[in-house]
Amino acid sequence: MSRRKRWVSFNTLTIALMMVLGLLISSIAFAQEARWKALNNQFMELYQKGKYREAVPLAKEALEVAEQTFGPDHHLVATSINNLAMLHLKQGQYAQAEPLHKRALAIREKALGPDHPHVAASLNNLADLYDDQARYAEAEPLYKRSLGILEKTLGSDHPHVAASLNNLAVLYKAQGQYAQAEPLLKRSLAINEKALGPNHPQVASSLNNLADLYDDQARYAEAEPLYKRALAIAEKSLGSDHPQMAKHLGNLGSLYRAQGRYAKAEPLHKRALAIMEKALGPDHPDVATSLENYADLLRNTNRASKAAKMESRAKRIRASQ
Numbered sequence: 001m002s003r004r005k006r007w008v009s010f011n012t013l014t015i016a017l018m019m020v021l022g023l024l025i026s027s028i029a030f031a032q033e034a035r036w037k038a039l040n041n042q043f044m045e046l047y048q049k050g051k052y053r054e055a056v057p058l059a060k061e062a063l064e065v066a067e068q069t070f071g072p073d074h075h076l077v078a079t080s081i082n083n084l085a086m087l088h089l090k091q092g093q094y095a096q097a098e099p100l101h102k103r104a105l106a107i108r109e110k111a112l113g114p115d116h117p118h119v120a121a122s123l124n125n126l127a128d129l130y131d132d133q134a135r136y137a138e139a140e141p142l143y144k145r146s147l148g149i150l151e152k153t154l155g156s157d158h159p160h161v162a163a164s165l166n167n168l169a170v171l172y173k174a175q176g177q178y179a180q181a182e183p184l185l186k187r188s189l190a191i192n193e194k195a196l197g198p199n200h201p202q203v204a205s206s207l208n209n210l211a212d213l214y215d216d217q218a219r220y221a222e223a224e225p226l227y228k229r230a231l232a233i234a235e236k237s238l239g240s241d242h243p244q245m246a247k248h249l250g251n252l253g254s255l256y257r258a259q260g261r262y263a264k265a266e267p268l269h270k271r272a273l274a275i276m277e278k279a280l281g282p283d284h285p286d287v288a289t290s291l292e293n294y295a296d297l298l299r300n301t302n303r304a305s306k307a308a309k310m311e312s313r314a315k316r317i318r319a320s321q
Contacts, residue, residue, distance in 0.1 A: 032069040036062055036080075043083055050284035052090045052321050059084040075118065078107040082125060089125075090285075091321055094133055101126040117160065120149040124167060131171055143168040159202060162191040166209055173213055185210045201244060204233040208251060215255055227252040243286060246275035250293050257297050266301075269294040285321055288314040 039062035046055035063080040070076050085100035105122035112118055127142035147164040154160055169184035189206035196202055211226035231248040238244055253268030273290040280286055291314040298307035 078104040162188040204230040246272040288317040
């Protein structure tokens with residue numbers, strides 16, 4: 001009887017020790033996961049500010065923590081890999097970004113299955129990489145597969161499908177395949193209007209992209225009302241000092257500049273630059289874009305000296321990223 005009693009006591013003690021050990025492991029894992037989330041938050045803050053070089057060490061540390069915490073083949077590890085890849089892509093470091101995007105895709109396919117929306121996101125990101133390098137033949141099937149997954153899993157009227165249609169359309173537009181791009185952009189716009197309402201910021205983006213297509217073809221009379229409607233929606237939904245407002249202002253300004261309507265273009269470029277500097281800081285890549293657009297206008301109006309200063313500042317910003 002005593003043996004039996006001791007055996008039960010020993011077994012209870014073992015269970016208690018295992019419980020303590022389990023709680024300790026859980027506590028460590030919880031702390032590691034919290035650390036990973038904190039690193040991701042810091043990464044996103046720098047990424048949104050355009051401080052890509054500063055964000056790289058954080059993204060690398062987040063990846064190490066994710067691998068230690070979740071294991072190398074976990075889908076959250078793919079998230080960290082994707083974040084690091086996006087930083088390289090933003091800096092034009094395509095050779096570093098490509099294997100990371102491929103690894104993130106492989107992990108997600110294995111962990112989540114080939115038809116998961118996260119797989120579609122990885123396909124899209126890899127396609128973006130090829131698109132940026134004008135590797136259109138490699139990008140197109142990835143965009144199409146991504147679109148197919150999203151239509152299958154989310155339905156044909158989901159805003160993510162609209163975004164995927166847009167990306168494929170932009171690929172066609174870059175190749176001058178306007179006839180293929182236009183129906184995709186119109187469908188993307190229709191989905192967003194139906195799913196999100198006519199005054200949603202994403203509708204403004206769809207209008208802007210369709211206007212860009214017309215602008216590229218010198219179909220200015222069709223582009224202008226779309227740019228104006230996009231601008232009005234953004235101002236109403238996001239506020240007059242939002243960076244997205246600056247992008248719409250810049251696009252409308254560039255339309256006027258292309259038509260030689262410089263007096264209408266300049267206040268738009270000036271306001272766009274001021275918004276970007278105030279919202280994002282003086283060294284953000286989007287500030288560089290605004291400077292370049294304004295400089296183009298200045299050169300068109302024979303103010304080369306002022307244009308050169310803006311171009312020089314834009315180059316310094318881009319070199320620092």
